[in-house]
Amino acid sequence: MKTAILGAGVSGMALARFLVERGRPITDLHLFEAAPVAGGLCQSKTVDGYTYDVAGGHILFSKDAAAMQWMKDQAGGDDAFEKRDRNTKIRFEDKWVHYPFENGLGDLPIQANYDCLEGYVRAWHERTARDTAAPADFASWIRWRFGDGIADHFMAPYNAKIWKRPLDQITSEWVAGRVPDAPVADVLKAAIGMRTEGYTHQALFYYPKNGGFQAITDGLYEGLKAQVRLSTVVESVRQVGERYSVNGEDFDAVVSTLPLNVLPDIVEGMPAGPAEAMRTLEFNSVTCILLALDRAEHPNLSWIYLPHDVQGPANRVTYMSNYATTNAPAGKTSLMCEITSDGKLPYPGAEAEKQTIAGLIHAGLMREEELLFTDRSSSKYAYIVYDHGFSERKRTALEYLDSVGVVPLGRFGKYEYHNSDQCVIEARKLADQLAGQAVKG
Ligand SMILES: Cc1cc2nc3c(=O)[nH]c(=O)nc-3n(C[C@H](O)[C@H](O)[C@H](O)COP(=O)(O)OP(=O)(O)OC[C@H]3O[C@@H](n4cnc5c(N)ncnc54)[C@H](O)[C@@H]3O)c2cc1C
Structure with missing residues (x-):
């Protein structure tokens, strides 16, 4: 099974390593990577002794202990990592406010604290007494969930900065597990100055001692070096009977971690519907x-x-x-x-x-x-960006890939809001599936 893996970020490289762990000969696997360095969004850069992660500060944490340990092992094991307590805050005017915001109301100036508490209780009462359904658009969802005070003082301006479009153009489908969700008792306590903690699954995190977050993908790359073709842009994928041609070379299987948006220009013969769906994913x-x-x-x-x-x-x-x-x-x-x-x-x-x-x-x-x-x-x-119509476009895109047997994987390969640990978990699942198929075959 000569397999082309498109993209050598954490998803593509984790898949290759898991396949090798499951007995696939490494020489069957060929990774195509446009950049001169592997790692994708996990890359870091060092300038005059200062190292930073190029796609935003990355930390290692996971609900899946085995996946996290596997990632640490790629970069030298536990001793190669710093262990840190997460200490995050919101800079509100000249004050430090505990994060998540609703767990930090007592740190706010007194009027803002009152606005937020009053709004939170009102929204909580509306939700519970009237059993109102969660609104589908994010702007309304914020007010439904947190009330007007938290919306006006924090959630609306902060999210406007991130999303760069009116918040009613975004759906609320991505918020579960992403936007902290404190119980009302914690918010009441926080407002009168009793410390409560939210988002505790991220209370501790790990970070490589050397080389930035990229140390993890560098470790993955080390074991795959001969199989990763750096500075090699995938320009064409063509289905030829049961097989595939990638940049003119024959393969038995193709796994793509490339952003779905770029596939219409790469996958030959894609019909207009799926092509439009992929191009318009935001x-x-x-x-x-x-x-x-x-x-x-x-x-x-x-x-x-x-x-x-x-x-x-x-x-x-x-x-x-x-x-x-x-x-x-x-x-x-x-x-x-x-x-x-x-x-x-x-x-x-x-x-x-x-x-x-x-x-x-x-x-x-x-x-x-x-x-x-x-x-x-x-x-x-x-x-x-989870704009309206996102789910339908994503479904059309993935159904098409399924119909031609190109297997999608990764954050933009499947358009899933994954952190790197979730990319690893998905790669492990796919490796199990592909290894199972190989055994059956
Ligand atoms: C701001 C921000 C903060 C984050 N914070 C964290 C965090 O704290 N912890 C955490 O675990 N995760 C974090 N993540 C998520 C993490 O970066 C991603 O989940 C992960 O890196 C995605 O890996 P991937 O391999 O799926 O995709 P990518 O890293 O995007 O890999 C895809 C690869 O495909 C290549 N490619 C694209 N087009 C072509 C082509 N035509 N030909 C060949 N190659 C091509 C790209 O160069 C890239 O290397 C964060 C992400 C962002 C944006």
């Missing part, structure tokens, strides 16, 4: 700005959220040098700011960078004289 890009600082220490923070426009265009700032001491030279620190854009070029550039720095200075997060240099990276496919 996504946001992310631009990450490293700020290398001449500052010896940071507060003990993992990352923070910036909801206000005056804080600049970045929605999230990662305390990159707190993840691993080697992420900055000795005695120095770094910040990494994420700015989303609507998937169209140009990406945020020098002007956005200036506004980001001004916003951080305004928010009291750094001083101008501390800045040594900046670096900027953009990733085109970063966030899936």
Whole structure:
């Protein structure tokens, strides 16, 4: 079974490694990767001793202990990882507010605290007493779930920064497990100053001691080196009877982790319906700005959220040098700011960078004289946008791939809001399935 795996991000490489673990000869597997480096969205970059993750600060955590251990083992095992407590906050005006926001109401200025609590209780009463159904659009869902105070003070402005479109154009189908969901008692306690915790499954996380998050995909790549064709763009996939031709070379099977959006230009003979469905799946890009600082220490923070426009265009700032001491030279620190854009070029550039720095200075997060240099990276496919009609378009796209036997995998390969651990779990499932088929065959 000569198999082409399109894309050498974590999904493609994890699949290859799992197949080898299940007895597939490594020489059967051929990975095509457009970039000169494997790793995809898990890549990191080091400039003058400062390391940052190019597609937003990445942490390793998982509900699946075996998958997480497997990922650690790719990069040298437990000893190769820092273990960190997640300490995330929202910068609200000049205050630090505990995250998730509804667990931090007591940290707010008193009027905002009252607005949020009153709105939360009102919304909770509406939901429970009247048993109202969850609205399908995200803007209404926020108010239904959290009330007007939390919507106006945090959720609406923060999400407007990320999604870059009116929130009523987005559906609420992605929120389960993604948007924290505190019980009413916790919110009442939080508002009067009793500490409560939300989102506890992410209370601890791991990060490679050296090389940024990319150390994990570097480890995967190490074991597959001879099979990964770097700087090799997949330009054509053609079904030829029971087999496939990829860039003119014959294969028995094809697994694609490429964004569905690019497949209409690659898969020959795709009918107009699925092609249109794939092309119109919406996504946001992310631009990450490293700020290398001449500052010896940071507060003990993992990352923070910036909801206000005056804080600049970045929605999230990662305390990159707190993840691993080697992420900055000795005695120095770094910040990494994420700015989303609507998937169209140009990406945020020098002007956005200036506004980001001004916003951080305004928010009291750094001083101008501390800045040594900046670096900027953009990733085109970063966030899936769940606009109306998304599910139908995705179903049409995947049904077509199924009909031609091209197997989709990965965050944009299947348009699933996966973190890297979930990519690994999906790759493991697929490897089990393919290994089972090979045994039957
Ligand atoms: C802002 C942000 C923060 C995140 N934070 C975390 C986190 O904290 N923890 C975590 O675990 N995960 C996190 N993730 C998710 C994680 O990055 C992804 O789930 C994972 O990297 C996706 O891997 P993949 O292999 O499916 O896709 P990708 O990494 O996108 O891989 C696809 C590969 O295909 C290649 N390719 C595309 N077109 C072609 C072509 N025509 N020919 C050949 N190759 C091609 C690309 O170059 C790429 O290498 C985050 C993601 C983002 C955007």
